Amino acid sequence: MTRSRIYLCAALYAEGPSDYDFLSPLINRLLDLLGNRLLPSRVDVAETIGIDAPRPYPPKRDDRIAAAVAEHWGAFTLLVIHADGAGDPDEARQTCVTPGTALAEQDFPSLVSVPCVREAIQAIARASDAAD
DSSP: OOOOOOOEEEEOHHHHHHHHHHHHHHHHHHHHHHHHHHSSTTEEEEEOOOOHHHHHOOSSHHHHHHHHHHHHHTTEEEEEEOOTTTTTHHIIIIIIIHHHHHHHHHHHHTTEEEEEHHHHHHHHHHHHHHHH
């Protein structure tokens, strides 16, 4: 019996060039690690692609996220949305991430997305360091 393979390609919607430079390789490594740990030899991970809304940019962030998803739909299997939490990652998710994914899901109900909020990443890194 041949097992089917799973293709993973993340699309990263971030706030600036340094976010893309830092997070894209991190997402690649994380997807490869998790995919092969959960489903050994069955996961193909493609390079993360950076996405943005087409110009002219819509004025609201949620509209920009939805436009970016529409522009790049079919090129990725997982949407990662980065937001700086400004000290409150829950607020960042509620105001900077969730409205955009909710709007995109209206046109693309099979969209799979994950928030990537700076303070949450820092907390995970600290916990990981403490465990070592």
